[in-house]
Amino acid sequence: xxxxxxxxxxxxxxxxxxxxxxxxxxxxxxxxxxxxxxxxxxxxxxxxxxxxxxxxxxxxxxxxxxxxxxxxxxxxxxxxxxxxxxxxxxxxxxxxxxxxxxxxxxxxxxxxxxxxxxxxxxxxxxxxxxxxxxxxxxxxxxxxxxxxxxxxxxxxxxxxxxxxxxxxxxxxxxxxxxxxxxxxxxxxxxxxxxxxxxxxxxxxxxxxxxxxxxxxxxxxxxxxxxxxxxxxxxxxxxxxxxxxxxxxxxxxxxxxxxxxxxxxxxxxxxxxxxxxxxxxxxxxxxxxxxxxxxxxxxxxxxxxxxxxxxxxxxxxxxxxxxxxxxxxxxxxxxxxxxxxxxxxxxxxxxxxxxxxxxxxxx
Numbered sequence: 461x462x463x464x465x466x467x468x469x470x471x472x473x474x475x476x477x478x479x480x481x482x483x484x485x486x487x488x489x490x491x492x493x494x495x496x497x498x499x500x501x502x503x504x505x506x507x508x509x510x511x512x513x514x515x516x517x518x519x520x521x522x523x524x525x526x527x528x529x530x531x532x533x534x535x536x537x538x539x540x541x542x543x544x545x546x547x548x549x550x551x552x553x554x555x556x557x558x559x560x561x562x563x564x565x566x567x568x569x570x571x572x573x574x575x576x577x578x579x580x581x582x583x584x585x586x587x588x589x590x591x592x593x594x595x596x597x598x599x600x601x602x603x604x605x606x607x608x609x610x611x612x613x614x615x616x617x618x619x620x621x622x623x624x625x626x627x628x629x630x631x632x633x634x635x636x637x638x639x640x641x642x643x644x645x646x647x648x649x650x651x652x653x654x655x656x657x658x659x660x661x662x663x664x665x666x667x668x669x670x671x672x673x674x675x676x677x678x679x680x681x682x683x684x685x686x687x688x689x690x691x692x693x694x695x696x697x698x699x700x701x702x703x704x705x706x707x708x709x710x711x712x713x714x715x716x717x718x719x720x721x722x723x724x725x726x727x728x729x730x731x732x733x734x735x736x737x738x739x740x741x742x743x744x745x746x747x748x749x750x751x752x753x754x755x756x757x758x759x760x761x762x763x764x765x766x767x768x769x770x771x772x773x774x775x776x777x778x779x780x781x782x783x784x785x786x787x788x789x790x791x792x793x794x795x796x797x798x799x800x801x802x803x804x805x806x807x808x809x810x811x812x813x814x815x816x817x818x819x820x821x822x
Contacts, residue, residue: 566784607791629794651809652685663820668719668726712739728756752818772814
C-alpha cells in the first residue's frame with residue numbers, strides 16, 4: 461500500500477508538503493496542492509488513521525442540526541453504494557478526464573478509512589428509479605449498507621430522490637437540493653463569480669461560453685454565476701456567444717468550432733468543464749490559432765490542464781477529492797443517528813491564474 465513517501469516522490473515534493481495538503485492546511489500553493497492530490501489519487505493512497513474525523517479546511521460552512529453524531533469506530537462490516545450513469549462509469553477510473561476520478565478517489569479514501577466496502581451501481585440514463593426499489597434497498601440496509609451516493613443525477617432525478625422515502629441516508633453529490641438532509645457541494649456559482657471578475661479585470665467583454673446540458677445543476681450554476689457578475693459590471697453576454705453540448709469530446713469540439721468561427725471572434729472562451737477546454741485546445745491547433753495571442757481560455761475545474769502543449773490553462777480549481785471524502789463521512793455519521801438531521805458543507809473553489817488569459821489593452 462502506498463505511503464506518504466510514495467506520494468511525495470510521485471509529486472516531487474517533500475513529505476511535509478504532502479502532510480500539509482492531506483491535512484487540509486491552507487499554507488500550500490494551489491499548484492502544489494493539485495500535484496499532491498493527483499499523485500495520491502494515481503497511487504490509490506489511503507490516508508493515515510490520524511486523519512479520521514477531520515474535515516477539509518476549505519469548507520466554508522458545515523451546519524449540523526438535530527441529534528449529535530456518534531463517531532463510527534474503525535473497521536467493521538458495511539458498504540456504501542455509488543450510483544452513476546453507465547455512460548460515465550468508466551470516467552471514475554480515467555484520471556485523464558479528471559473530476560469524476562478525483563471525486564471517486566475521495567470516496568474510496570474515506571470508505572477505506574472506515575473499513576467499509578464500495579459497491580459501484582451503474583444505471584442506464586434516465587432509469588435511476590429502477591435501481592431504487594424499496595425492498596432491494598431494505599435488504600441492503602439489513603446487510604450493512606450505510607448510505608447511497610449519487611454522482612451525476614439530473615434535475616428530474618434529484619427531484620425524485622427528494623420525494624422518495626429511501627430507507628438509507630443519501631447524498632446527490634455537489635448539488636443544493638431543497639428537502640435533502642445531507643448536502644456536500646462546491647460553491648459553483650461563487651467559482652463562476654471568480655472567473656468572471658478575473659476576465660473583466662483582464663479587459664475581456666466578448667466572452668464565448670462553452671456550456672453543458674441545462675438538466676445538470678452544476679452546469680447551470682457555472683453559467684448563472686458568470687451572467688450575474690457580468691451584468692453587475694455592465695457587460696452583456698451576447699446570445700451568439702453561448703454554445704451548449706453534452707459532456708463529451710465531440711460536444712466540446714462542436715462548440716469550440718462554432719464559437720471560434722464567429723466574426724468578431726470572442727476574445728476568450730469560458731469552458732464550464734475541463735473536457736470542453738481540452739477540446740478548445742485541439743480546435744485551436746486545428747485552426748492554426750495560438751493561446752493567448754489569438755484568443756484566451758479559462759476552464760472550470762483543474763485536474764489535467766495545468767500544463768498542456770506549452771499553454772498553462774487558467775482555471776477555477778474545485779476540491780473534488782474533498783467532495784467525495786466528506787460525502788462518505790456525512791453518510792456514515794447520519795447512519796448512526798435515528799432522528800432526522802440536516803447537514804450542509806460548502807467547499808470553496810479557487811482561481812488559478814496561468815498563461816492562457818491575455819490582458820487586453822484598455
